[in-house]
Amino acid sequence: MDWLLIIVMLPLLAAVAVGFVPGRQRRVIRGITVGASGLSLLCALIAFLSFEIDGELKFETKVLWVESLGLYFHLAADGINIGIILMGAIVAFAAACCADDITHRVKEFHILLNVMIGGILGAFASMDLFFFYFFHELALVPTFIMIGVWGRGANRNYATYKITLYLSLGALLALIGLIGVYVQTGEESFSIPDLIDKVGKKPINEAAQQWIFPLLMFGFGILVSLWPFHTWAPLGYGAAPTATAMLHAGVLKKFGLYGIIRVAIPMAPIGAQSWLGVLAWLALANLLYCGLVAVRQKDLNLLIGNSSVAHMGFIFLGIASLNVIGLTGAVLVMIAHGLLAALAFGLSGHLYRQTGSLDMSRMGGLLRQMPLAGSALLMALFAGCGLPGFANFAGEITIFFAAWSAGLKTITVIAAWSALVIGSLYMMRAIRSILHGPLGGDWTKASDLSPLVATALGLLLAALLVFGFAPGLLTKGIEGEVTKIVRLAKPEAER
Amino acid sequence: MGDQLEFIQLEVMVVALGLLVLLADLFLSESARRSLGYLAAGSLGLVFLLSFRGGYTSLVDGEAFGGIYRLDGLALFFKRFFLLTAIFVLVFAVDFASRLRSGVSEYLAFILFALSGMMFAGSANDFSLLFVAIELITVTFYILVSFQRHRMQSLEAGVKYLILGAVSSAFLVYGIALVFGEAGSLKFDAIRDAHARLLQNKVFLFGMLFVFAGLAFKISAFPFQIWAPDVYQGAPTPTTTFLAVGSKAAGFVLLIRLFGSVVPELTEQWTGMLIVVAALTILYGNLCALPQRNLKRLLAYSGIANAGYLLMGIVAQSDNGTAAILYYLVGYLFTLVAAFMIINLVTREGEGEDISCLAGLNKRSPFLAVALTLCAVSLAGIPPLAGFFGKFLLVKSVAAEAFGNTGYFALLAVAVFGVVVSIYYYFGIIRTIYWSKDTLDNSPVAIAWPTRMVLGLCVAAILYLGILPDKPINWANAATKIETK
Numbered sequence: 001m002d003w004l005l006i007i008v009m010l011p012l013l014a015a016v017a018v019g020f021v022p023g024r025q026r027r028v029i030r031g032i033t034v035g036a037s038g039l040s041l042l043c044a045l046i047a048f049l050s051f052e053i054d055g056e057l058k059f060e061t062k063v064l065w066v067e068s069l070g071l072y073f074h075l076a077a078d079g080i081n082i083g084i085i086l087m088g089a090i091v092a093f094a095a096a097c098c099a100d101d102i103t104h105r106v107k108e109f110h111i112l113l114n115v116m117i118g119g120i121l122g123a124f125a126s127m128d129l130f131f132f133y134f135f136h137e138l139a140l141v142p143t144f145i146m147i148g149v150w151g152r153g154a155n156r157n158y159a160t161y162k163i164t165l166y167l168s169l170g171a172l173l174a175l176i177g178l179i180g181v182y183v184q185t186g187e188e189s190f191s192i193p194d195l196i197d198k199v200g201k202k203p204i205n206e207a208a209q210q211w212i213f214p215l216l217m218f219g220f221g222i223l224v225s226l227w228p229f230h231t232w233a234p235l236g237y238g239a240a241p242t243a244t245a246m247l248h249a250g251v252l253k254k255f256g257l258y259g260i261i262r263v264a265i266p267m268a269p270i271g272a273q274s275w276l277g278v279l280a281w282l283a284l285a286n287l288l289y290c291g292l293v294a295v296r297q298k299d300l301n302l303l304i305g306n307s308s309v310a311h312m313g314f315i316f317l318g319i320a321s322l323n324v325i326g327l328t329g330a331v332l333v334m335i336a337h338g339l340l341a342a343l344a345f346g347l348s349g350h351l352y353r354q355t356g357s358l359d360m361s362r363m364g365g366l367l368r369q370m371p372l373a374g375s376a377l378l379m380a381l382f383a384g385c386g387l388p389g390f391a392n393f394a395g396e397i398t399i400f401f402a403a404w405s406a407g408l409k410t411i412t413v414i415a416a417w418s419a420l421v422i423g424s425l426y427m428m429r430a431i432r433s434i435l436h437g438p439l440g441g442d443w444t445k446a447s448d449l450s451p452l453v454a455t456a457l458g459l460l461l462a463a464l465l466v467f468g469f470a471p472g473l474l475t476k477g478i479e480g481e482v483t484k485i486v487r488l489a490k491p492e493a494e495r
Numbered sequence: 496m497g498d499q500l501e502f503i504q505l506e507v508m509v510v511a512l513g514l515l516v517l518l519a520d521l522f523l524s525e526s527a528r529r530s531l532g533y534l535a536a537g538s539l540g541l542v543f544l545l546s547f548r549g550g551y552t553s554l555v556d557g558e559a560f561g562g563i564y565r566l567d568g569l570a571l572f573f574k575r576f577f578l579l580t581a582i583f584v585l586v587f588a589v590d591f592a593s594r595l596r597s598g599v600s601e602y603l604a605f606i607l608f609a610l611s612g613m614m615f616a617g618s619a620n621d622f623s624l625l626f627v628a629i630e631l632i633t634v635t636f637y638i639l640v641s642f643q644r645h646r647m648q649s650l651e652a653g654v655k656y657l658i659l660g661a662v663s664s665a666f667l668v669y670g671i672a673l674v675f676g677e678a679g680s681l682k683f684d685a686i687r688d689a690h691a692r693l694l695q696n697k698v699f700l701f702g703m704l705f706v707f708a709g710l711a712f713k714i715s716a717f718p719f720q721i722w723a724p725d726v727y728q729g730a731p732t733p734t735t736t737f738l739a740v741g742s743k744a745a746g747f748v749l750l751i752r753l754f755g756s757v758v759p760e761l762t763e764q765w766t767g768m769l770i771v772v773a774a775l776t777i778l779y780g781n782l783c784a785l786p787q788r789n790l791k792r793l794l795a796y797s798g799i800a801n802a803g804y805l806l807m808g809i810v811a812q813s814d815n816g817t818a819a820i821l822y823y824l825v826g827y828l829f830t831l832v833a834a835f836m837i838i839n840l841v842t843r844e845g846e847g848e849d850i851s852c853l854a855g856l857n858k859r860s861p862f863l864a865v866a867l868t869l870c871a872v873s874l875a876g877i878p879p880l881a882g883f884f885g886k887f888l889l890v891k892s893v894a895a896e897a898f899g900n901t902g903y904f905a906l907l908a909v910a911v912f913g914v915v916v917s918i919y920y921y922f923g924i925i926r927t928i929y930w931s932k933d934t935l936d937n938s939p940v941a942i943a944w945p946t947r948m949v950l951g952l953c954v955a956a957i958l959y960l961g962i963l964p965d966k967p968i969n970w971a972n973a974a975t976k977i978e979t980k
Contacts, residue, residue: 066965068972137878144922149930157926161919168877168918172911176890181897208898 015114044089052124079477097456112142159239170222177215213271216264232307242349251341286313291422327404336391365439379489391467513607520600532589562623572974573617652729661713670705713746725920727795819888828880833953854931881960
């Protein structure tokens with residue numbers, strides 16, 4: 001079965017379908033959107049469970065698109081992206097469920113939401129550089145519009161411009177890097193497996209690698225909020241509507257990391273070796289600097305936004321270690337953090353709906369007031385500290401081992417310290433001021449999660465726990481693929 | 496002689512059509528003259544179809560009039576391009592007729608005469624024909640620009656275009672004279688044969704530099720871009736469209752032919768200069784567009800920036816670069832025609848084209864709002880639209896050559912910077928359409944059916960070029976392959 005094609009096309013078809021529904025039929029629009037993303041989640045689950053790990057591409061769809069450029073519409077799954085697609089589908093479903101807080105221009109919002117979901121899933125399913133980029137942009141443009149039109153807060157316009165310009169810059173730098181890969185391999189093909197095959201036999205000219213890799217690293221890095229290009233993220237997420245923040249912080253952002261692992265390292269391994277040291281230090285800056293910034297936040301959304309930027313440091317560090325366990329851990333954290341960020345933004349969106357403010361100093365005692373949302377938030381914040389049992393822990397600990405064994409000892413020590421101490425500091429403080437203590441003044445009328453949203457967020461939490469207790473479900477597939485990449489990047493090393 | 500005329504049959508038809516329009520003016524009533532534009536557009540559509548006739552396409556790769564007129568894939572491509580542009584502009588002109596107040600038929604006729612000049616430019620294989628074609632275009636545009644005689648701005652634009660246009664013509668003719676003096680011939684073929692010897696010749700180089708300056712004026716490349724904003728803003732909007740698309744494309748077809756196939760070694764020698772010109776054009780256009788509030792002026796600066804992007808295709812000096820220029824120009828044609836038409840529809844006579852006139856457009860006419868959004872997004876180079884794929888091809892053609900010349904990297908960096916800057920101001924347009932609070936009026940916009948058709952076609956083409964680029968790329972490649980053989 002072409003599961004991936006179904007998974008990607010369902011939301012896009014839903015976008016078209018919503019286009020034909022009159023704007024007043026709110027329930028129909030919601031039904032189509034939730035239904036489509038639910039179905040595509042179901043397909044993703046089936047695909048994930050029926051996925052056999054044997055190093056081959058699965059569920060392939062390949063259609064010739066532009067003959068003269070060697071451009072194919074090529075969807076396929078391997079050990080790395082099957083897990084990310086499942087995570088993306090879960091987050092997409094949750095985001096669709098949480099989108100009922102949109103009150104004006106519901107139809108337009110849901111069209112954009114469906115396009116964004118389709119673009120996200122397509123980007124991770126694509127095995128062709130062009131469509132990889134194309135789907136990413138397809139998801140990115142709705143993000144800008146959604147923040148601009150349905151965003152919240154006084155900073156909305158500024159945030160829209162900032163996120164648009166930063167992410168466009170990142171995407172363009174990456175595009176030039178990708179074009180560089182395309183022209184330098186000399187292969188008239190955009191197919192990622194073909195290109196990897198080709199550079200495995202005849203690597204790209206060394207001097208060319210030295211500029212292709214930084215272009216990709218910084219281009220993709222900006223998309224993932226690599227320090228010092230991270231300032232768009234907390235601001236943008238603070239201003240974004242709930243569903244948009246969930247999807248972007250959860251899944252779309254991971255595109256850059258996925259690009260570094262999938263394209264940048266295998267295509268330009270020599271460039272990678274001279275630049276990954278820089279990446280490791282920048283990763284540390286992400287962890288330390290953004291962690292410290294998060295400590296100072298009074299607004300829940302800014303706290304989650306900054307902590308999400310800080311968490312990207314783990315993944316960058318895993319990538320910078322450039323060994324099998326490091327990259328495996330990086331992919332694992334990508335998936336875990338995707339679920340976590342979606343959960344956190346979903347909950348903060350619910351809180352925002354109650355009083356129109358996320359000022360933590362005015363909250364308090366919400367665990368009693370809203371037991372479901374409260375306990376979910378409690379668990380989300382604990383997962384954010386890296387508590388064992390959640391998938392984040394499994395990934396983060398792996399990354400520390402990897403970085404240590406890769407010889408990044410100083411960085412590992414500082415990173416472990418900053419992650420554990422600073423992370424716990426702000427997460428615990430948030431728990432204390434939001435969930436415990438006397439009830440905040442404005443919150444006496446606050447209501448708990450609706451059944452639909454509770455199901456959606458419960459699903460995210462369940463996935464976090466399942467992958468936390470059984471990371472092997474993901475890592476088996478990831479390891480096989482990652483080993484190939486590491487072998488390409490470091491042919492002399494054993495692992 | 497008869498078989499020579501066969502080569503220029505399309506041009507002859509266009510000129511004859513122009514004369515017929517002028518004649519018909521004498522016999523038609525005021526109201527009937529209105530539909531004259533549609534009639535002319537329809538006839539041009541017929542000419543466009545005739546260009547696909549086997550009897551005509553079999554002439555491809557032939558030469559006429561002692562080799563000064565060449566009909567090859569490139570020429571044919573651009574002739575069709577110009578015909579399409581003119582059809583749209585004629586439909587547009589009918590919409591605009593009431594604002595012209597008088598002389599509508601003459602306006603239509605001049606569009607047709609300028610069109611014939613562009614079509615000749617596409618085939619110019621000799622400096623004399625190049626100059627005559629350019630002058631035919633420029634002189635008719637002097638008139639087209641200042642056609643709204645009751646508007647001070649239009650007259651001012653006309654005078655500015657006249658003075659600066661005359662200067663550029665002087666550059667051109669002076670350059671041609673120097674080239675002729677050294678090469679001993681005006682024929683491109685003769686210069687191509689002799690140009691290994693001529694490359695050592697300073698006077699020849701000087702002449703070519705002047706010719707380049709003259710053509711750079713047509714495409715509004717830095718430092719010959721000064722006229723563009725004032726003229727674009729002051730001219731009647733159909734003229735602006737024709738100037739932005741047709742006249743620019745005419746400059747490019749000549750640049751491609753001259754610098755791509757006649758003196759390629761010279762182009763290689765001048766790579767550094769071309770990179771600087773392209774980079775500065777991109778920077779100037781994009782940075783100056785930032786503070787603009789007048790939509791036509793904004794599009795003028797964005798037009799300068801786009802000239803810079805297109806120059807990247809010349810800088811690449813490859814078939815891929817040329818094909819990318821052709822692809823980009825076609826996308827640009829549809830985008831700009833749609834954008835100017837919509838701007839014209841939403842503004843009323845006497846008022847400027849301030850960006851605030853777009854406020855609330857999504858309520859006044861959702862179709863126009865969506866169409867203009869697509870135009871802005873396409874111009875900003877965001878997938879999946881025509882502008883993205885065009886820029887993609889241009890960047891690819893430069894990146895393919897980039898290794899070994901750091902200048903190319905600088906150019907790519909500038910291009911990326913320019914695109915990011917341009918996203919800012921194109922986004923401003925979209926923002927005003929959808930979420931500006933200061934809506935002036937909410938009256939629905941009335942759109943005549945031919946205009947609606949053209950707009951629909953443009954939107955479809957923008958999407959088609961962006962999503963299914965396979966066939967158009969093959970057309971562009973085919974047009975390039977023949978030309979350089």
